[in-house]
Amino acid sequence: MKSRKRATLYSYAWSGPSLLLIGLMVVFPILYTAYISLTNMNVYHWFDFTIVGLDNYIRALFVFDSGFLSALLATILWTAMSMLFQLVIAFVLASLLNIQKLRFRKLYKTVLMFPWAMPGYVSILLWKTGIFNSQFGLLNQWMEKLGLAAARWLASDVSAFICCSIVNLWLALPFMIMIMDGALQSIDRSYYESALLDGANWLERTRSITVPAIRPIIAPAVIITIFTTFKQFDVVYLLTQQAGAKTGSGFHTILTYAYENAFITNNYGYSSAISIIIFVLLIAFSARYQLREEGDR
Amino acid sequence: MKRCLSILLALAMLLALAACGGESGGDAAGADELVIWHDKEDAVIQALQDYLAQAAPELKITFEKKTSLTDSLKLVGNDPSAAPDLFIFAHDKIGVFAEMGILSPIGGLVDAAALEDMLPMTLDAATYKDTLYQLPLYFETLLFMYNQRYMLPDSVPATTGELLSYMQANTGRGRYGFVEQHSTAYYSAAWIHGFGGSIIDENGTPFPDAGAVKDALAYHLKFVRLMPGETEYNTVNTLFLEGKADATIGGPWMVPSAREAGIKLGIAPMPTVDATGMPLAPYSGVQGIHVLKFAAENKTEAVKELLAALADPAIGVSLALASGCAPANEKCYDDPQVAEDELVQAMRATAEIAVPMPNIPEMDVMWTVTGNLLTDVNLSGKDIDASFDAALAQANDLISAMK
Numbered sequence: 001m002k003s004r005k006r007a008t009l010y011s012y013a014w015s016g017p018s019l020l021l022i023g024l025m026v027v028f029p030i031l032y033t034a035y036i037s038l039t040n041m042n043v044y045h046w047f048d049f050t051i052v053g054l055d056n057y058i059r060a061l062f063v064f065d066s067g068f069l070s071a072l073l074a075t076i077l078w079t080a081m082s083m084l085f086q087l088v089i090a091f092v093l094a095s096l097l098n099i100q101k102l103r104f105r106k107l108y109k110t111v112l113m114f115p116w117a118m119p120g121y122v123s124i125l126l127w128k129t130g131i132f133n134s135q136f137g138l139l140n141q142w143m144e145k146l147g148l149a150a151a152r153w154l155a156s157d158v159s160a161f162i163c164c165s166i167v168n169l170w171l172a173l174p175f176m177i178m179i180m181d182g183a184l185q186s187i188d189r190s191y192y193e194s195a196l197l198d199g200a201n202w203l204e205r206t207r208s209i210t211v212p213a214i215r216p217i218i219a220p221a222v223i224i225t226i227f228t229t230f231k232q233f234d235v236v237y238l239l240t241q242q243a244g245a246k247t248g249s250g251f252h253t254i255l256t257y258a259y260e261n262a263f264i265t266n267n268y269g270y271s272s273a274i275s276i277i278i279f280v281l282l283i284a285f286s287a288r289y290q291l292r293e294e295g296d297r
Numbered sequence: 298m299k300r301c302l303s304i305l306l307a308l309a310m311l312l313a314l315a316a317c318g319g320e321s322g323g324d325a326a327g328a329d330e331l332v333i334w335h336d337k338e339d340a341v342i343q344a345l346q347d348y349l350a351q352a353a354p355e356l357k358i359t360f361e362k363k364t365s366l367t368d369s370l371k372l373v374g375n376d377p378s379a380a381p382d383l384f385i386f387a388h389d390k391i392g393v394f395a396e397m398g399i400l401s402p403i404g405g406l407v408d409a410a411a412l413e414d415m416l417p418m419t420l421d422a423a424t425y426k427d428t429l430y431q432l433p434l435y436f437e438t439l440l441f442m443y444n445q446r447y448m449l450p451d452s453v454p455a456t457t458g459e460l461l462s463y464m465q466a467n468t469g470r471g472r473y474g475f476v477e478q479h480s481t482a483y484y485s486a487a488w489i490h491g492f493g494g495s496i497i498d499e500n501g502t503p504f505p506d507a508g509a510v511k512d513a514l515a516y517h518l519k520f521v522r523l524m525p526g527e528t529e530y531n532t533v534n535t536l537f538l539e540g541k542a543d544a545t546i547g548g549p550w551m552v553p554s555a556r557e558a559g560i561k562l563g564i565a566p567m568p569t570v571d572a573t574g575m576p577l578a579p580y581s582g583v584q585g586i587h588v589l590k591f592a593a594e595n596k597t598e599a600v601k602e603l604l605a606a607l608a609d610p611a612i613g614v615s616l617a618l619a620s621g622c623a624p625a626n627e628k629c630y631d632d633p634q635v636a637e638d639e640l641v642q643a644m645r646a647t648a649e650i651a652v653p654m655p656n657i658p659e660m661d662v663m664w665t666v667t668g669n670l671l672t673d674v675n676l677s678g679k680d681i682d683a684s685f686d687a688a689l690a691q692a693n694d695l696i697s698a699m700k
Contacts, residue, residue, distance in 0.1 A: 042700060047375050048398075129531060133532060134527055136532070136535065155526060243665060244528075244529060246668055246669070247672075247676065248675075248676030261695070265662055266699060270698055
């Protein structure tokens with residue numbers, strides 16, 4: 001009994017530094033944001049702020065107007081579409097990478113990881129100027145060669161949504177391919193051999209063996225990606241909403257919308273309240289998804 | 298062994314975190330040691346360092362470049378152990394920092410006689426709520442630039458009507474008569490001012506003359522239709538530098554790259570709006586030195602000595618010669634070399650009509666609001682009245698949300 005207690009103490013002692021770091025880098029900022037959201041910290045009370053209770057939360061509800069609701073719907077659609085395409089494309093590519101006796105497998109894997117190796121900011125701006133720019137972009141050069149009129153790819157809501165989704169896919173696919181590839185390799189070959197002996201075709205093998213086998217392995221990656229996509233800011237902001245480089249598109253995610261309607265005010269109390277509300281929204285989605293996952297098991 | 302390694306690694310991580318605190322000016326240094334934050338190019342800082350080594354040799358001055366200077370100041374501005382003693386930045390953040398309570402007025406730190414030769418526009422820019430918070434060093438403003446290979450000096454438009462005619466005659470097949478960042482607030486402010494309007498007044502009222510702003514938007518739209526759909530800096534800059542656009546409105550920062558690209562650059566006065574008789578009046582940004590409260594109270598003599606040295610016209614001349622800055626001190630323009638510099642003289646002339654960027658805190662939100670308004674009208678083709686009403690409502694909401 002004594003040695004068990006000691007072992008528990010030891011394990012906490014050894015994981016202490018890591019827990020401290022996690023506490024400092026993850027938990028503390030969230031708690032501090034929650035604290036600031038209860039104060040009147042703004043330009044006029046930068047260092048002498050006081051607690052104002054839930055005032056900021058009451059004001060924050062006014063930001064959640066029709067504009068916010070349409071941004072929320074757009075964000076849900078954006079997340080769902082991104083996840084669907086990511087899963088399908090990553091599954092197809094990972095399956096192709098797992099073809100027996102495939103030559104240059106390592107080379108393909110390295111090439112597929114390239115987008116991950118580049119800083120996101122650089123990739124996004126390269127897409128913006130190199131591909132979508134109406135004057136110099138590759139797409140309009142192709143259009144010109146085909147005798148078609150040049151287009152402003154990022155100017156309308158729908159085309160901006162599609163362009164942002166493509167860039168987001170390009171940035172996110174390496175992670176999903178890597179996870180999917182690992183999951184596929186973990187499946188015991190003997191299942192497939194038995195299925196082949198039973199006369200199962202590719203579709204049946206995929207439905208009955210591959211998908212159930214990889215599901216628990218890719219689930220954490222899917223959850224991570226859902227939240228990364230849901231709270232996406234860089235892709236949408238840099239492609240369409242950047243100050244001084246707006247394109248005319250009205251496509252907003254909740255974060256770009258909150259940025260334009262709260263964060264630029266330099267009112268940290270108010271902005272923190274909005275951040276906490278968005279954080280609670282995300283946690284609620286996360287809890288719902290995780291509960292469903294546990295229920296499925 | 299593994300345990301020792303784990304402990305060492307954990308300690309190393311904690312030390313790394315502790316080291317993030319760093320040390321800057323304030324109480325970390327002696328009374329004659331001053332730390333100055335800036336975000337300027339090397340040529341400007343080199344000129345300042347060379348000059349101060351001669352003019353104030355007993356001061357130990359350290360220049361530290363900060364890429365996100367304003368954000369850093371918001372975090373540590375009242376912490377003498379981490380904040381600088383002074384910083385060099387444009388005047389438009391004076392209101393924010395003054396309201397935050399980290400800026401010291403410089404009235405008591407610099408001799409009033411030393412300010413007499415400053416261009417009035419620069420002193421206006423450096424003043425917030427009747428208090429002077431910045432010693433102006435130089436200023437920047439937008440200029441009308443043209444490529445002399447395509448636009449001959451005698452065909453440079455004197456009025457916006459002439460400019461429109463020129464654009465209509467010279468735009469098409471991948472070429473543009475004139476380009477500008479038409480849907481960004483900093484550039485379009487010139488058109489709004491040309492109609493007698495403004496983005497915000499000194500009391501924080503957004504778009505005080507609605508009619509003037511709407512007239513400017515409607516008139517400007519005729520020009521926007523003859524320009525590319527992209528409004529960002531890179532596209533506009535590249536079109537001009539590649540010789541695909543005959544003229545542009547750009548800042549002095551474009552000049553070195555234009556000269557490098559082999560463009561025979563011409564600089565002309567801003568065209569006058571036919572309907573109002575007023576010229577397009579761009580914003581000006583006055584770069585100067587600001588003093589933090591701790592330094593003003595605890596290193597008063599050193600700060601006074603530094604400001605006295607920087608108020609001398611000699612540094613303005615050095616800056617103008619080193620990097621083409623337009624000095625804030627009027628006397629600098631008497632220098633024969635400065636007098637010969639076409640770029641500096643053009644900015645000096647534009648200073649007569651330029652409007653200093655508002656330095657009140659409310660302007661922070663107006664950049665976005667005005668950008669949205671311009672984007673709606675110019676790029677999304679929305680109705681001017683409806684877009685203006687939406688922008689005004691957003692401005693009022695954001696301004697009230699600041700408090």
